[in-house]
Amino acid sequence: MKNKSDQIVIFDTTLRDGEQSPGASMTIEEKVQMAHQLKRLGVNVIEAGFPVISDGDFKAVSEIARQVKGPTICALARAVDNDIEAAAKALSEAENKRIHVFIATSDIHMEHKLKMTxxxxVLRAVSAVKKARSYVTDVEFSAEDAARTDLDFLVHIIEAVVDAGATTVNIPDTVGYATPSEFGQLIKALKTRVRNIEQAVISVHCHNDLGLATANSLAAVANGARQVECTVNGIGERSGNCALEEIVMALKTRHDKFAIETDINTRELVNSSKMVEEVTGIHVQPNKAIVGRNSFAHEAGIHQHGVIANRATYEIMRAEDVGFESNEIVLGKHSGRHAIRLWLDKNKITLNEDEITELSNKVKALSDTQKQISDSDVFAILNQSQGDNVVSVDATQYLGSKRW
Structure with missing residues (x-):
């Protein structure tokens, strides 16, 4: 890790908060497999689970702690002794370990859920942090629903838990309520008002209920947060969490604005995304930022022309840098002659200009009747056209070729 001022800790909670997505439950073996992939990805902290909630979660955290060396392995605990003891026991074989304790701090949660003043x-939070510190030196405290917590009270409880030994203080937007300007100002205020804040890392954990999780996380980073909690594919409670691939590539692509690094091997982003899809059964939408199959695909003729001439015209990232083999030029009703020429070149087929025009027109016509055009479709058009003496190439040799 570099100096904390120019380096973001990527705290992955795919195995904990991500698994709380309805239907996303993972087996112990799947969690261990995923943890090894997160290590390959380069995450700094793996929140492996919530040991007290079930035997399965306890065993998964224990096995990850035993097998996965390098990243910090973190276990979640409520601010109660039994939870903290279970977390400490599950983490016993971890090379680097962290206990993450939390308690709600917003008035609505304290009144209606906790029934506490x-x-x-504050007393419960301080006691929990001190107990966690009796087991590990790396303790994170989360003020649940911090974005809706009274600021004076939030300052007070953060000061108290840092004095008690918390090394990371997490500011969650638990219900995805904040806007980027509000959330950035909250982090700035904490940096200014919490007297002992330099003794801890400020972390953020943003939910996506209004579609603002990544934007809020970026605003927090711009104002001094140095840990971002996120999940692969943005899975998590309700609408999910800040997506790991989005925050990482935003920081990398806009390095001119943030000048902040991560340890993430971005070429493992697509592999990680696919593994999460496989183990949870939750598939990303095609237009999902960074890892969706349309992220580097172009069908519109104007865009295709630009990308063929220079990829930077319509691509701010390289497909290869996130783990795709390449970008994709898609043939369809919006495609132009430049895309047809590129397709012909890739398949080592030579046509004259009239034949290219004829092929382009037939591809457009076919795309009016079906959603996708495959290689086989184009080869069939070529073969039919040859039979009609429209083209001079023997396309039959290409039929059955693999999809381009």
Whole structure:
């Protein structure tokens, strides 16, 4: 890790918060497999689970702690002794270990869920952090629903838990309520007002209920947060979390604005995304940023012309840098002659200009009747056209070729 001022800790909670997505439950073996992939990806902290909630989660955290060396392995615990003891036991074989304790701090949560006063919550938080510190030196404290917490109270409880030994303080937007300007100002205020904040790393954990999780996380980073909690493919409770691939590539692509690094091997982003799809059964939409199959695909003729001439015209990232083999020029009703020429070149087929025009027109006509045009479709058009003496190439030799 570099100096904390120019380096972001990527805290992955795919195995904990991500698994809380309805239908995303993973087996112990799947969690271990995923943890090894997260290590290859280069995440700094793997939140492996919530050991007290089930025997399966306890065993998964224990096995990940035993097998996965290098990243910090983190276990979640409520601010109660039994949770913290279970977390410590599950982490016993970890090379680098962290206990993550949390308690709600917003008035609505304290009144209706916890049935506790502010003073009681502070005492419970301090006690939990001290108990966690009796087991490990790396303790994270989360003020659940921090984005809706009274600022004066939030400052007070953060100061108290840092004095008690918390090394990371997490500011969650638990219900995805904040806007980027609000959330950035919250982090800035904490940096200014918390007297002992330099003794801890400020972390953020943003949910995506309004589609703002990545934007809020970026705003927090711009204002001093140095850990971002996220999940692969953005899975998680309700609408999910800040997507790991989005925050990482935003920081990398806009290095001119943030000048901040991560340890992530971005070429493992697509592999990680596919593994999460496989183990959870939750598939990303085609237009998902970074890892969706349309992220580097072009069908519109104007875009295709630009990309063929210079990829930077319509691509701000390289497909290869996130783990795809290449970008994709898609043939369809919006495609132009430049895409047809590129397709012909790739398949080592030579046509004259009239034949190219004829092929382009037939591809467009076919695309009016079906959603996708495959290689086989184009070869069939060529073969039919040869039979009609429209083209001079023997396309039959290409039929059955693999999809371009």
């Amino acid at each position: 502010r003073e009681q919550v």
